[in-house]
Amino acid sequence: MGTELEGIGFGYRPRALYACDPAQSRGRLYPEPESPTRTPFQRDRDRIIHSTAFRRLKHKTQVFIAHEGDHYRTRLTHSIEVAQIARALARSLRCDEDLAEAIALVHDFGHTPFGHTGEDALNDRLSRWGGFDHNAQSLRVVTDLERRYATFDGLNLAWETLEGLVKHNGPLEDSSGRGLKGPVPQAILDFSAQFDLELSRYAALEAQCAAIADDIAYDAHDIDDGLRSGLLSLEMLEGADMPAxxxxxxxxxxxxxxxxxxxxxxVRRQITAMVEDVISTTSANLDRLKPQSADDVRGAGETLARFSEQMAASESQLKRFLYANLYRNPVVMRVREEAEQVVKDLFDAYFADPAAMPESWRTVGADASEEAKARHIADYLAGMTDTYAIKEYRRLFDREPDLG
Structure with a gap:
């Protein structure tokens, strides 16, 4: 694995040739002057942290709705934990830590109130118009919906950060442009037509670090939250090989x-075991393929940052255990059903009468298509926190949803 010294006024450290080089970034959709004190990826991380969407994550569900307890993870604390693990992986693998951190911090921006439950509800309501995908919504947030800058919408993130956001879980298309997991969301296709994200190629190693850090983080902290809630017990964990x-x-x-x-x-020993397994496996993959640039990683034809076969099998078994005993627990499912109905009812109310939305969101013209109106309402709903969605539900329906 070749290295070179990185240094453009930010200190020197060994950086692998296959790492993304901030000095060679592909740039931004809207050109901006370079910062004399921060790399492009450091600026992206800072823009993400200072965004409205980032602050909203503190009141968005991970597994347990925020008001159920102060110590349960939210999307914000989850994202911070993912970022810590992503940085650790990137540091060991000699990648750009700032880019890995930025992608980790932004990866859940498109999540709705009540987590995947809200996503399922919006996907149902938008089924006639291509559905709803939280990853595509994350891209909409950072390229359009954040309105902070005088000369452009969105955060105008660097190409490498956007690529990582969209493709951290792998390519979206095959070489012929056909979606690998069904149709590619239109929002991603439209943006990529402007600023080609190379949807048929893998993302750089920094994005792969962020993706597997996401798995490591929630595999561990969902056990912690499950035990805290009483839905899991230490004795139950003896049914899953790794925690046992x-x-x-x-x-x-x-x-x-x-x-x-x-x-x-x-929890901490599980995180350590998984991180060390990824570092060992990924290092072996890098030694085998010997990529000489970030572009070589993108063209490798496989995910390089991954678990060993043994750890992958254990991790898959753990996921099955968590689905059976935590995510599909009757207590969780009852709350999910009520939360899903909250989002559906809010969508229906706004669709029937867009004037029910705040004045700043009443921007869809009377002659707008149903699809445009539905997508606009989805943008508004997806940006809500759990607490704001409950508040809106009370206002519109004069009743308290049963989410206890």
Whole structure:
């Protein structure tokens, strides 16, 4: 793995040849003067952190609705945890840490109130017009819906950050332009026509680090939140190989340790094991393929930042366990059903009478198509926090949704 010294006024450190070089960024859709003190990727991270969409994440559901307890993860705390893991991976793999962090922090901007439940509700209501996809909505937020700058809409992020946001989970199209997982959302196609994101190629290694950091983070913190809620128990975790093995080790090392400390030992050891596995596996992939540039990573034809086969099998089993015992738990499902109805009812109310939205959102003309009106309402709804959606529901329907 070749290296070169990176230094444009920001200090020197070893940087691999396959890393994204901020000095060679492909630029922004709207050209801007370079900063004398920050790289393009550092500026992107800062723009993301200072955005309205980032602040809203603090009141958006991860698994448990925010008001159910102060200590459960939200989309904000989840994103911060993902960013920490992504930086750790990027540092070990000699990638650009700032780019990995920026992609991790922005990856959930398009999530609706009530998490995937709200996404399912909007996807249902927009099914006639291509549905709703939170990844495409994240792109809409950073390229259009954030209105902070005098000369452009959105955040005008660098090409590499946008590429990572859209493709961190892999290519969206095959070489013929056909969607690999169904039709590519129109918002992504439209933007890529302006600023080609190379949808049939893999993303750079920094984006791959952010993607697998997302899996590592929620595999661990959903166990923590599940135990905190009482829907999971340490005894139940003995039914999943990875946490069971770690739990046995902790109990051997610290017999009689209380559940609170046992949980934290389990979670941190699981994160460490998964991170070290990714670093080892990815390093072997890099040694095998010997990419000499970030473009070589994009053209490798495979995801390089990944788990070993053994860890991938254990992680898949853990996901199945969490779906069966946590995400599909009757208690969680009852709240999900009520939350889904809240989003559907709000959409229907705004669609029937756009004047029910705040004045600043009543911008769809009377002659607008139903699709344009529906997409505009989805933009408004997707930007809501859990708390604001509940407040709007009370205002429009004069009743309290049963989300306890």
């Amino acid at each position: 093995a770690i739990l046995a080790e902790v109990r051997t090392l610290y017999p009689g340790l209380d559940q609170h400390r046992t949980t934290h030992e389990l």
